[in-house]
Amino acid sequence: MIGIISHDRSREAFARARPTGLLSLKPDCRNNRFRRGLSYIFKQVRGIQHPDIEHSGLRSIYVNEDLFRRRGRRYVNHSLVTIMSDSIKAFLFDLDGVIVHTDRYHYLAWKQLADENGWAFDEAVNNSCRGVPRLESLEVILNHNKLDFSTPVKESLTDRKNRYYVDLLNGINEADLYPGAVDFLEKIRAAGIKTALCSSSRNAQLVLVRLGLSDYFDAVVTGSDIQFPKPDPEIFLTGAKLVGVSPEQCVVFEDAISGVEGALAAGMRCVGVGEPEFLPNATWTIIDYNMIHLDLLLACAGV
Numbered sequence: 001m002i003g004i005i006s007h008d009r010s011r012e013a014f015a016r017a018r019p020t021g022l023l024s025l026k027p028d029c030r031n032n033r034f035r036r037g038l039s040y041i042f043k044q045v046r047g048i049q050h051p052d053i054e055h056s057g058l059r060s061i062y063v064n065e066d067l068f069r070r071r072g073r074r075y076v077n078h079s080l081v082t083i084m085s086d087s088i089k090a091f092l093f094d095l096d097g098v099i100v101h102t103d104r105y106h107y108l109a110w111k112q113l114a115d116e117n118g119w120a121f122d123e124a125v126n127n128s129c130r131g132v133p134r135l136e137s138l139e140v141i142l143n144h145n146k147l148d149f150s151t152p153v154k155e156s157l158t159d160r161k162n163r164y165y166v167d168l169l170n171g172i173n174e175a176d177l178y179p180g181a182v183d184f185l186e187k188i189r190a191a192g193i194k195t196a197l198c199s200s201s202r203n204a205q206l207v208l209v210r211l212g213l214s215d216y217f218d219a220v221v222t223g224s225d226i227q228f229p230k231p232d233p234e235i236f237l238t239g240a241k242l243v244g245v246s247p248e249q250c251v252v253f254e255d256a257i258s259g260v261e262g263a264l265a266a267g268m269r270c271v272g273v274g275e276p277e278f279l280p281n282a283t284w285t286i287i288d289y290n291m292i293h294l295d296l297l298l299a300c301a302g303v
Contacts, residue, residue: 090245091188092236092263093217094131095199095207097255098273099185101176102169102207103130109164110141113157119145127278131256133200133229134158166203172210178273180289185216187294194218196239198252200229218243230258233266240266254282 097103107126114121125144129137138158142148149157188195196219197204204222208214219242221235228234240250252263255273260282263270271292272282279285286292 087249088193088251089249090194090196090240090243090251092196092198092239092250092252092268094252094254094256094259094273095197095201095204097130097178098253099178099181099197099213100172100207100211101178102172102201103255104176105165105168105172108168109161110137112164113161114141119147131200131230131254131258133223134162134202136229162203166206169203169206169210172207174211177211178289182213182216184289184292184294185213189216191294194243194245196221196243198235198239199223200235230256231261231265233262236263236266236268240268255279257281 093099095102096106106129107123110126110129111121113119119141121141121144125141128140128144132140135154135158138154138161142154185195195217197208197217198221200223201207202223205214205220208217208220214220219239221239221242223229226232226234226238236250236252237247240247247267250266250268252259252266252268252270253273254260254263254270257279260270260272260279264281264283269283270281272279272285274285274287276282276285
């Protein structure tokens with residue numbers, strides 16, 4: 001829902017949405033805009049666009065911090081989201097925990113393997129495996145249990161885990177989709193923005209087919225297509241190349257620290273999907289795709 005704040009309410013509205021810092025603003029612009037009685041476009045979620053930025057080299061969106069405070073937690077990393085005037089041409093997405101909650105199935109598969117072998121494995125260990133390829137995930141679990149095996153044994157164990165995981169995928173359904181993700185993908189496609197899936201999972205294509213998501217992506221890069229896993233930027237650079245977009249014009253959606261690091265190393269901005277305390281280096285952080293006002297985002301990016 002879009003509304004207009006008239007000039008007689010603008011000071012009150014700005015006070016609610018006042019950022020902690022200002023970028024590329026004239027020193028007196030805050031006072032001037034009240035004197036001129038400018039109106040402010042805002043979303044019902046209280047994201048406010050600064051009118052004085054329109055003709056400057058930077059375009060900015062103010063975000064009301066109060067909106068993103070739930071149970072005392074802050075759900076945005078920056079009160080002032082600044083987007084350089086170069087256009088956003090592509091969105092690159094991880095799969096697990098970003099588009100679909102397959103991370104739950106990964107956890108259950110690793111838990112089954114760990115229980116069979118008497119290994120300690122819990123959510124904390126599982127979080128260290130997020131966004132990490134299969135063999136590296138096994139190494140995390142083995143290190144936690146102070147164990148080590150030969151390479152053939154490790155490969156046998158990861159093959160077993162993968163069989164458990166694929167069996168669990170037989171039950172995957174629309175209820176496993178991340179809330180709002182499909183609607184957001186549809187908006188992106190309608191806006192003509194390129195999309196790529198960049199997932200370390202070698203089963204990513206299977207998940208897309210099972211959920212009917214294949215047509216939402218112009219390119220798909222999986223663990224089978226790269227040599228170096230995240231946090232190496234290879235997977236994101238490959239995705240950008242496949243959709244024909246330069247890295248600086250890409251935004252990555254990631255839920256894992258390794259993925260965020262890889263996106264930033266690729267020279268891309270990154271939206272962290274999840275609790276901000278787990279993704280402190282993400283450019284922005286969301287817990288709900290409805291927090292993203294796509295039209296305003298694209299307008300401010302000059303698309």
